[in-house]
Amino acid sequence: MGANLEQVTTHEPGLALHVEDLTVTYGQAPVLWDIDVDVPPGVMAAVIGPNGAGKSTLLKSVLGLLRPVAGHVRFFGRPVKEMRRQIAYAPQRHSVDWDFPTTAVDVVEMGLYGEIGWFRRPGRDHRARAMAALNEVEMADLAHRQISELSGGQQQRVFIARSLVQDAPLMILDEPTAGVDITTEGIILDLLKRLRDRGKTLIVVHHDLTNVEAHFDWLIMVNVQVVAQGPLKSVFTEDNLRATYGRRLTP
Amino acid sequence: MTHSIAKLAATTSLAVGLTVSGGVAAQDQAPLQVLATVGMIGDVAQQVAGDCAEVDVLLGPGTDPHYYEATPRAVRALESAELIFYVHPALEERMARVLENFSRRIPTVSLVDATYDQGELLEEEPGVIDPHLWMDVARWSQIAPVIADAIAEQRPGCLDDLEANVVAYQAELSALHEWVEASIGSIPESQRMLVTAHDAFYYYGDAYNITASEAIEGISTEGEASIGDIRSVARFVVDNQVPAVFVETTINPRTIESMVAEANSMGHDVRIGGELYSDALGDADTAEGTYIGMIRSNTEQITHALGGTVAEWPSELEGWAQTWNK
Amino acid sequence: MSLLAELLGSRVVQLVVIGAALLGAISGVLGSFAVLRQQSLLGDTLSHAALPGVCLGFLIAGDRHLGLLLAGALVTGGLAAGTVLVITRCTRLKTDAALGIALSVYFAIGTVLLTVIQSRGDAGAAGLSTFLFGQAAAITRGDIQLMAVAGVLIAAVVLLLWKEFKLVTFDPESARAAGLPVMALQSALTLIVAVAVVVGLQLVGVILMVAMLIAPAAAARQWVGSLAGMVVLAGCLGALAGGSGALISATGRGLATGPVVVLLISAIVLVSLALAPGRGVIWRWRARRRLSRTLTRESRSSADLRRRHVPVRGLKR
Numbered sequence: 001m002g003a004n005l006e007q008v009t010t011h012e013p014g015l016a017l018h019v020e021d022l023t024v025t026y027g028q029a030p031v032l033w034d035i036d037v038d039v040p041p042g043v044m045a046a047v048i049g050p051n052g053a054g055k056s057t058l059l060k061s062v063l064g065l066l067r068p069v070a071g072h073v074r075f076f077g078r079p080v081k082e083m084r085r086q087i088a089y090a091p092q093r094h095s096v097d098w099d100f101p102t103t104a105v106d107v108v109e110m111g112l113y114g115e116i117g118w119f120r121r122p123g124r125d126h127r128a129r130a131m132a133a134l135n136e137v138e139m140a141d142l143a144h145r146q147i148s149e150l151s152g153g154q155q156q157r158v159f160i161a162r163s164l165v166q167d168a169p170l171m172i173l174d175e176p177t178a179g180v181d182i183t184t185e186g187i188i189l190d191l192l193k194r195l196r197d198r199g200k201t202l203i204v205v206h207h208d209l210t211n212v213e214a215h216f217d218w219l220i221m222v223n224v225q226v227v228a229q230g231p232l233k234s235v236f237t238e239d240n241l242r243a244t245y246g247r248r249l250t251p
Numbered sequence: 252m253t254h255s256i257a258k259l260a261a262t263t264s265l266a267v268g269l270t271v272s273g274g275v276a277a278q279d280q281a282p283l284q285v286l287a288t289v290g291m292i293g294d295v296a297q298q299v300a301g302d303c304a305e306v307d308v309l310l311g312p313g314t315d316p317h318y319y320e321a322t323p324r325a326v327r328a329l330e331s332a333e334l335i336f337y338v339h340p341a342l343e344e345r346m347a348r349v350l351e352n353f354s355r356r357i358p359t360v361s362l363v364d365a366t367y368d369q370g371e372l373l374e375e376e377p378g379v380i381d382p383h384l385w386m387d388v389a390r391w392s393q394i395a396p397v398i399a400d401a402i403a404e405q406r407p408g409c410l411d412d413l414e415a416n417v418v419a420y421q422a423e424l425s426a427l428h429e430w431v432e433a434s435i436g437s438i439p440e441s442q443r444m445l446v447t448a449h450d451a452f453y454y455y456g457d458a459y460n461i462t463a464s465e466a467i468e469g470i471s472t473e474g475e476a477s478i479g480d481i482r483s484v485a486r487f488v489v490d491n492q493v494p495a496v497f498v499e500t501t502i503n504p505r506t507i508e509s510m511v512a513e514a515n516s517m518g519h520d521v522r523i524g525g526e527l528y529s530d531a532l533g534d535a536d537t538a539e540g541t542y543i544g545m546i547r548s549n550t551e552q553i554t555h556a557l558g559g560t561v562a563e564w565p566s567e568l569e570g571w572a573q574t575w576n577k
Numbered sequence: 578m579s580l581l582a583e584l585l586g587s588r589v590v591q592l593v594v595i596g597a598a599l600l601g602a603i604s605g606v607l608g609s610f611a612v613l614r615q616q617s618l619l620g621d622t623l624s625h626a627a628l629p630g631v632c633l634g635f636l637i638a639g640d641r642h643l644g645l646l647l648a649g650a651l652v653t654g655g656l657a658a659g660t661v662l663v664i665t666r667c668t669r670l671k672t673d674a675a676l677g678i679a680l681s682v683y684f685a686i687g688t689v690l691l692t693v694i695q696s697r698g699d700a701g702a703a704g705l706s707t708f709l710f711g712q713a714a715a716i717t718r719g720d721i722q723l724m725a726v727a728g729v730l731i732a733a734v735v736l737l738l739w740k741e742f743k744l745v746t747f748d749p750e751s752a753r754a755a756g757l758p759v760m761a762l763q764s765a766l767t768l769i770v771a772v773a774v775v776v777g778l779q780l781v782g783v784i785l786m787v788a789m790l791i792a793p794a795a796a797a798r799q800w801v802g803s804l805a806g807m808v809v810l811a812g813c814l815g816a817l818a819g820g821s822g823a824l825i826s827a828t829g830r831g832l833a834t835g836p837v838v839v840l841l842i843s844a845i846v847l848v849s850l851a852l853a854p855g856r857g858v859i860w861r862w863r864a865r866r867r868l869s870r871t872l873t874r875e876s877r878s879s880a881d882l883r884r885r886h887v888p889v890r891g892l893k894r
Binding site: 060063064065081084085087089090091095096097100101102103106107110113114116118119121122146162 | 613615737738739740741743744746747748750751753754755756757798801802803804806807
């Protein structure tokens with residue numbers, strides 16, 4: 001909420017995300033090698049790269065879900081432990097068993113559990129905020145539907161609503177448009193842009209090169225190492241794409 | 252020259268002859284290694300064998316023979332035996348296959364099968380015999396000559412001693428049998444009822460005129476005691492106003508305790524009258540670790556708890572009493 | 578009816594019915610989390626791992642001191658859970674393989690200890706083997722009190738940590754990202770499942786305990802659409818199966834309680850899988866038939882379908 005943003009702007013805002021020397025391995029194989037990333041606040045950044053390049057790993061490592069071999073991460077100048085409430089995370093859709101007995105609005109409400117704190121129950125205002133978030137992703141009429149009955153696109157929107165409800169200044173989303181139809185993808189990306197216009201910073205792992213230019217303004221190109229990063233206009237070049245994707249440039 | 256050779260030959264053959272006969276004599280004198288599964292056999296066998304054999308017992312004081320499965324240690328003990336005794340597959344249920352295997356290499360005797368005819372045995376259900384014969388002293392005494400014969404087959408030199416031991420021991424057991432009869436007989440008929448954890452005392456009841464007996468579990472302790480078992484035995488106890496019931500050393504007392512609580516809640520004050528030796532002897536080197544001691548302890552506890560008077564200890568068993576300070 | 582009255586008047590029947598109902602309720606509640614975490618066999622591993630603990634407790638205390646035996650069961654149950662964790666983290670094996678390994682190893686150790694105790698010939702060893710299948714009929718008032726205390730503690734923990742358990746079960750990744758101590762919460766859940774297992778050992782034994790954990794939850798899942806509903810219904814179904822199973826087993830001589838209870842709860846699961854609206858096999862079969870009849874009656878063009886507004890709700894699963 002407003003309180004969060006004030007807290008951040010009191011000190012130097014600095015960079016939304018600052019990563020130094022991040023290295024992550026799986027056994028002996030390097031997944032991310034010597035990564036340096038800087039993301040300024042207020043951008044809608046896309047993380048792109050071939051499959052297995054370490055995009056999801058990058059998100060999970062900076063959030064502390066995976067343990068890196070080396071590296072240094074700061075959000076708005078502070079370590080991740082202090083910034084949990086300022087970061088909203090939406091994992092990949094398949095990381096969850098959607099047969100869980102619960103409704104769409106209930107999942108969105110789960111996004112507020114960190115705020116509610118130990119031993120307290122969600123209240124009516126929490127439910128109202130969850131409904132409002134569902135409204136923003138155009139899912140209000142499906143609020144009480146079992147999540148097992150939702151389509152892939154609807155499930156994706158529920159996850160986005162869940163990260164929305166926290167009203168955090170930084171949102172990190174892992175493939176929010178994977179497996180959805182064009183219309184839904186449009187709805188989602190437009191929503192994200194509106195959030196960016198409201199002052200939020202977004203870091204999104206994105207898989208579709210054909211619409212990156214249309215929606216994102218910042219780019220991080222990853223293939224085990226950072227090939228290039230910066231404002232999309234300057235970074236989205238054929239040379240960089242070739243370096244990132246090797247010979248295979250899938251449209 | 253031939254004279255020396257002849258002398259050498261004579262000396263050699265004499266030496267060899269002495270060695271062989273000495274070896275034979277030595278072999279004849281080494282105690283036969285006998286292995287018994289349970290102590291009820293083991294003690295009887297040791298009394299019969301005297302110095303002629305060393306009797307080892309496989310199952311210890313607290314071990315339930317219905318459950319016992321042969322461990323590698325047990326198999327080694329079986330392997331080093333020259334003669335094996337067991338009761339009956341209905342008792343040593345899980346050792347049946349192992350014993351059968353050993354019976355091909357080592358003389359193995361099922362004492363129940365070797366001693367009694369089918370008609371003499373009591374059956375729990377048609378086709379299922381009750382193996383707890385040691386509870387009837389007179390019947391159990393019949394295994395002594397069978398044991399003696401089995402030992403004598405491998406130690407013919409012992410035959411005289413064995414026969415004498417059998418006569419002496421059977422005299423003791425005969426006196427014991429009468430003593431039990433007298434003691435149990437002193438219990439008023441209306442109270443002469445035996446309630447135990449499992450059905451091991453059928454022969455005891457049959458031999459010593461127990462009016463009625465009940466048990467929570469059947470002859471075998473396999474399978475858990477059910478609510479129905481406990482209630483039905485409690486019903487029996489209440490209906491017959493049984494003064495006391497008994498737990499057993501090889502069985503968890505909880506089933507009896509639960510039954511006692513049930514009977515108490517039905518309005519009849521019944522208590523636990525003692526701990527009986529049913530499927531095993533007591534600890535080694537105690538009086539109850541002998542067959543006579545087992546029967547004596549059981550009889551004394553039953554007699555006292557059910558309101559009888561223990562008979563005077565027979566003179567034939569004075570020797571035993573002195574050995575054990577009883 | 579008079580048979581029922583007669584049964585309920587019996588002290589041992591009362592104790593076993595209460596005990597079995599308590600156990601059913603506790604394992605129904607906790608089993609819901611285990612089933613949703615896809616760790617249904619965790620209960621099986623924990624109960625099989627209880628055997629060495631019971632034997633160790635006996636070897637230490639030297640007698641059938643129940644409190645120590647159960648404490649031992651809890652300790653080895655916890656160790657087994659830890660072993661599963663180590664295996665999944667340090668090797669490439671998945672949870673199901675790790676659970677299977679831990680189950681076999683700990684149960685084997687328990688069997689070895691059991692035979693060691695029995696061959697030592699200790700007079701007190703009798704009855705340790707009843708932990709394998711339980712001996713419900715021999716339950717005491719003290720056992721019931723212990724179960725009630727455990728039940729209250731478990732209920733308190735689940736209520737206090739409700740939303741944390743819910744999130745950790747549904748989406749552990751997001752939970753960690755939100756700053757929740759996921760490892761600690763999952764360990765807490767495992768620990769209370771271990772307590773439930775230990776509490777239930779006397780009634781149904783090591784081998785059948787897993788059914789008490791899985792079946793009520795699996796049945797409840799077919800009928801309700803919320804975690805709270807599932808947990809409550811699972812508890813109720815477990816209690817129902819426990820209580821009535823105990824009653825039924827009291828009607829005849831030689832009817833073991835534990836297996837009857839498990840048969841009853843299994844019947845409840847089968848009925849639920851078949852009949853539940855929306856998810857049940859029969860419901861779905863009939864819905865499919867209704868739909869195909871509707872389709873064959875009219876033309877099958879997609880335009881028609883769109884016009885027709887055919888209800889497809891619920892068929893996604």
